[in-house]
Amino acid sequence: MSPRAAWRLLQLGFEQVYDYTAGKIDWIAAGWPTEGPGPGEARVLTATDPNVATCGLEEAVGTVRRRLDPEITSCAVINDHRIVAGRLEHLDTIDPQDPRLVSQVMRPGPTTIRPSDNLDEVRERMRARQVQQLLVTTPDGELLGVLHPE
């Protein structure tokens, strides 16, 4: 729809017309602010916890183990741009002196959700599949936080 509107403006004499092709859903999915009352249902954004444990691809897993709270059993693996690359799991079983790199041990391609997703639907799926947390990212994969079932 927006390309047609853009061409219409050009026909009307406008000379500098920019088409934000990905549209409103992309903006909302990035967690960026909007105006208006919003949809009736809650979105994931409203329940996203920004306090999520992270580690880098080139860290030693033993270093990550020592750095993080002992109660934390998994963390998000991110690159220098906070793009999610994977998850490091079973941290509680890792030797604090383990020299292997996170990139060698992580589980790549974890499931992620967008801030614009329907909160109730996501949480229902999490409960049904007994998922304890899901990473929330922008459409570009940038980590925003984590969602818990409740």
Add this chain to the structure above:
Amino acid sequence: MLISIDRHRLRQLLDGGAQLLEVLPADEYAEEHLPGALNIPLKQLDANTAQQLDIHRPVALYCWDAL
């Protein structure tokens, strides 16, 4: 000239004074829109309604998604 942009470039343009236009129906605009956006639904976009815009300044526009 028509240029496709992403949201990062859009923010730069808005910071530089570009006008922002949502071309979705009025009820969708009323529910939620990008900060500072005007609304002219596509079906109402003509020479008359476009007078709400400054023809000499850049205009960035959007709908719901890329489809």
